[in-house]
Amino acid sequence: MAPQGSRAPLEFGGPLGAAALMLLLPATMFHLLLVARSGPARLLGPPPYLPEPKALWSPRALLLWLTWLGLQVALYLLPARKVAEGQELKDKSRLCYPINGFQALVLTALLVGLGVSAGLPLGALPEMLLPLAFMATLTAFIFSLLLYLKALIAPASALAPGGNSGNPIYDFFLGRELNPRICSFDFKYFCELRPGLIGWVLINLALLLQEAELRGSPSLAMCLVNGFQLLYVGDALWHEEAVLTTMDITHDGFGFMLAFGDLAWVPFTYSLQAQFLLYHPQPLELPMASVICLINAVGYYIFRGANSQKNSFRKNPSDPKVAGLETISTATGRQLLVSGWWGMVRHPNYLGDLIMALAWSLPCGMSHLLPYFYLIYFTALLVHREARDEQQCLQKYGLAWQEYCRRVPYRIMPYIY
Numbered sequence: 505m506a507p508q509g510s511r512a513p514l515e516f517g518g519p520l521g522a523a524a525l526m527l528l529l530p531a532t533m534f535h536l537l538l539v540a541r542s543g544p545a546r547l548l549g550p551p552p553y554l555p556e557p558k559a560l561w562s563p564r565a566l567l568l569w570l571t572w573l574g575l576q577v578a579l580y581l582l583p584a585r586k587v588a589e590g591q592e593l594k595d596k597s598r599l600c601y602p603i604n605g606f607q608a609l610v611l612t613a614l615l616v617g618l619g620v621s622a623g624l625p626l627g628a629l630p631e632m633l634l635p636l637a638f639m640a641t642l643t644a645f646i647f648s649l650l651l652y653l654k655a656l657i658a659p660a661s662a663l664a665p666g667g668n669s670g671n672p673i674y675d676f677f678l679g680r681e682l683n684p685r686i687c688s689f690d691f692k693y694f695c696e697l698r699p700g701l702i703g704w705v706l707i708n709l710a711l712l713l714q715e716a717e718l719r720g721s722p723s724l725a726m727c728l729v730n731g732f733q734l735l736y737v738g739d740a741l742w743h744e745e746a747v748l749t750t751m752d753i754t755h756d757g758f759g760f761m762l763a764f765g766d767l768a769w770v771p772f773t774y775s776l777q778a779q780f781l782l783y784h785p786q787p788l789e790l791p792m793a794s795v796i797c798l799i800n801a802v803g804y805y806i807f808r809g810a811n812s813q814k815n816s817f818r819k820n821p822s823d824p825k826v827a828g829l830e831t832i833s834t835a836t837g838r839q840l841l842v843s844g845w846w847g848m849v850r851h852p853n854y855l856g857d858l859i860m861a862l863a864w865s866l867p868c869g870m871s872h873l874l875p876y877f878y879l880i881y882f883t884a885l886l887v888h889r890e891a892r893d894e895q896q897c898l899q900k901y902g903l904a905w906q907e908y909c910r911r912v913p914y915r916i917m918p919y920i921y
């Protein structure tokens with residue numbers, strides 16, 4: 505049995521908050537799936553009906569779900585163009601990660617393309633979203649339980665700083681082991697970027713095909729939502745290595761929160777705008793579409809500019825692209841950027857991400873609140889994430905972080921927040 509980890513302060517409202525989230529998150533996801541296809545599509549009302557067990561449990565959906573996971577595992581195991589090292593661990597070692605996520609996206613697209621041209625009815629996928637979401641949720645629960653048990657025999661150095669409070673509900677939710685692996689297969693890294701993210705754009709595509717089947721051609725609004733979100737997912741996989749420095753990989757254990765978030769929440773709620781558009785077609789004229797494209801482009805420009813600037817700086821501070829930027833030295837030997845994107849606000853990448861989130865909802869018009877769910881949820885997620893990151897940076901950098909906060913007083917939105 506592994507010894508108890510450090511007594512870090514409890515997050516997410518402690519065990520009660522964790523238990524509430526474990527019920528609330530799946531309930532919200534099923535609510536959204538049901539409401540998106542209902543006539544009134546009311547975000548805040550009761551669901552139109554409660555699904556019977558047979559609408560959730562389907563052997564066909566189970567087979568499809570397992571095939572999907574199997575395919576993504578196989579693509580993960582293919583030879584990678586590069587193998588990257590992760591951040592230094594407690595025991596001073598570093599883990600290796602294959603960088604082949606973009607390759608997995610392209611190969612999935614090729615296989616799906618071949619399948620569709622051979623008669624695979626991808627347009628039937630929207631009808632299976634409910635049972636597929638149920639399979640994904642079930643998988644997240646079972647998987648998190650196995651991960652919790654696996655952590656019981658893990659060495660103390662393999663445990664995450666946060667998910668080892670001794671309270672089983674809290675630890676099950678947050679995750680005990682930092683980088684659970686079998687041989688070189690890293691479960692958290694695999695789940696963070698593959699089945700859910702690629703599944704999300706596949707569901708979007710299926711919704712587009714279904715719309716084309718129903719109405720003769722896909723709507724402009726549906727094409728924009730598909731295009732914007734494909735760009736976002738393609739970008740994440742192209743810059744896959746950057747995920748190795750996120751708090752999910754370096755700080756959080758792998759438990760229910762990330763397993764459910766990665767496998768169920770991302771594909772089935774992030775595709776909400778496309779789900780809404782299939783059942784509630786929205787007129788969109790070219791001038792408005794151009795404005796929305798411009799908003800997405802501005803968001804992407806800030807998001808990518810900020811992320812790339814920080815990544816280049818962290819990789820090599822003397823890189824000519826970032827060498828001229830002003831910095832603050834910290835006691836750890838690392839430096840903090842105080843000019844460029846990171847001198848504007850303390851989380852410019854979140855600002856860009858939020859602007860893109862707005863652009864993803866605008867094609868759905870203003871008649872319903874439902875397609876704006878992502879923007880509302882994402883604002884809450886990023887405000888909370890920013891607060892967690894601040895806490896971790898204050899611990900890491902102490903006075904230098906306080907100086908950074910003084911020089912760059914706004915967190916996400918200049919002059920507002």
Ligand SMILES: NC(=O)C1=CN([C@@H]2O[C@H](COP(=O)(O)OP(=O)(O)OC[C@H]3O[C@@H](n4cnc5c(N)ncnc54)[C@H](OP(=O)(O)O)[C@@H]3O)[C@@H](O)[C@H]2O)C=CC1
Nearest residue numbers: 749750751811814839840841842846853854857889893897
């Ligand atoms: N769509 C979605 O659901 C989600 C999207 N995201 C996106 O993922 C991306 C990654 O986000 P996330 O991992 O939260 O955080 P960041 O990429 O913003 O990383 C935060 C880290 O950056 C470093 N840092 C902070 N300030 C500076 C500075 N001034 N100079 C140099 N380094 C600095 C610190 O780490 P260190 O000093 O150790 O390098 C800090 O811990 C973002 O673009 C975000 O928008 C995130 C969550 C969910």
Ligand SMILES: CC(C)CCC[C@@H](C)[C@H]1CC=C2C3=C(CC[C@@]21C)[C@@]1(C)CC[C@H](O)C[C@@H]1CC3
Nearest residue numbers: 529696739740747750752761764765766769770
């Ligand atoms: C279910 C809960 C409310 C919380 C779940 C959180 C997860 C959905 C997110 C935690 C961090 C994420 C990141 C991404 C997707 C969402 C999750 C998994 C990205 C891969 C999205 C694309 C970006 O370019 C990188 C992101 C890293 C963090």
